[in-house]
Amino acid sequence: MNIKTEPGFQQVYFQYYAALFNTAYKILNNRQVAEDVVQEVFLKLWEIRHKLRISSSLRSYLTRAVLNTSLNHLKKNKRLVHLEDVSQNNSAQNSDDPELRVTYNEIDNKLNQIISTLPPKCQLVFTLSRFEGMSNQEIADHMGITKKTVENQLNKALSKLREHLRPYTKLLTDLAILILSTLFSYIAWV
């Protein structure tokens, strides 16, 4: 594919946009910001398309660019929590049980909120690991850090989550029971 020409570039855009957008979205938890990040990366690619030398694949080049741009965004907006996305994006929509829905909501909101207060790099590592399913080695390669650092950042994220979720421990357990009992009553009903 020749990205120097407009049709070739458009083809690349159509091929990678959705995947890149989702990567950015999972890190940033906000559709608008995620689109801004990806557009910024493609604008940059367009500007430098003539002198571009990529040693690996175009895909990994673009992924790396999206990660760096997202990280910069996290750094710049350390204190900004994207509240608009906190409530609209959770798995509660699937549930008919109002009680279950409330509990889901509460915990998901809390989780998103804690994640957004992690230090930027820690947040990036955690979201890539958890929402993008990347292995520790992949994350290390993309971010130019060591695997050991990735492990350390993940453990930190996990213990921060645990620390902040202490008051919700009972809720988490209740939730597990609630899901089980719903399941059982469903089976019994069938």
Next chain:
Amino acid sequence: MDSKNHLIGKFLKDEISQPEREELDTWLSENEGNRVEFDLLKKIWDRTGRLRKDQTVEVNEAWSRFVEMRDQKRSRVILMPGWAWRVAAMLVIGISLSYLAWEQWRRPDMIHIVTRAHKQSEISLPDGTRVWLNRNSKLTYPEAFTGSDREVQLEGEAFFEVIRNEAQPFVITASDVAVRVLGTSFNVKSEIGLAEVVVATGQVALYELENEKQQVILNPSDKGIFIEKSGKLIKKQNTDPNFLAWKTGKLVFENMALGDVVNTISTVYDKQIELGNTDLSTCRINTAFDSQPLEEILEEISLLLDVTYNAYPNKIVINGKGCGDED
């Protein structure tokens, strides 16, 4: 309890090894509290997996927004060359002037390479030997090696990769000692009253300038030390895994006390780093870095030990409470 966090992390990420798995199982069966802790972490982990699902994307709309932004930007970009040409012209003049000055300056037979506080330098000698000169160091060598030895002088620190030539040994003089080799790689550090040599590959002879008989032979991972005051040459095992970090950028800390970690980073990054509380010096760290900026290293230390750091113009201070006697 925190020490098992890394095992739980690996387990959840499905990157745990068999021995680690056994270690985790043992820890879990030790008491009920451990099991509860583990279950809680697992629940949190599973729960977070359900946040932030894949989104539907309108690529066509995104593309038209892209085209709009791109074309707006394009009209701005055309304005660039005006000042860019001027900058380029200035650069050309600057570079040619400094090249002329350099030609003038290097005319003498001996070549002196001096590095300043923030810059290292990589040098190729006339025989093909490569030298990495650390900050604040000076290397002197002739334009051509004509004598029976290939002689160079060093002040400060450098890593040598000497091209093998048995007919013409390579001799480095630093402080009051000399290092003689045929072909090998090693690190030489000379400070006032002290010289240190650590060998990476091959064999190195380290001897006193005034008394050539006083000599030690060093093999890989040996360290030779010369102390000027006592005139003693000592040979011992090199215990510092990071002796070449100034060149490679690679740092490894395996269960290392923060006091030692800070000393290493301080030297490698040439920055004064202090502990605000002496209790901190016994905190232990497990991690590795590869050519990362100092800021990232400090961030990771703060993360691992729950400490904070403050950067002042001339030093960095790490603050926090100590880690007790757990290790």
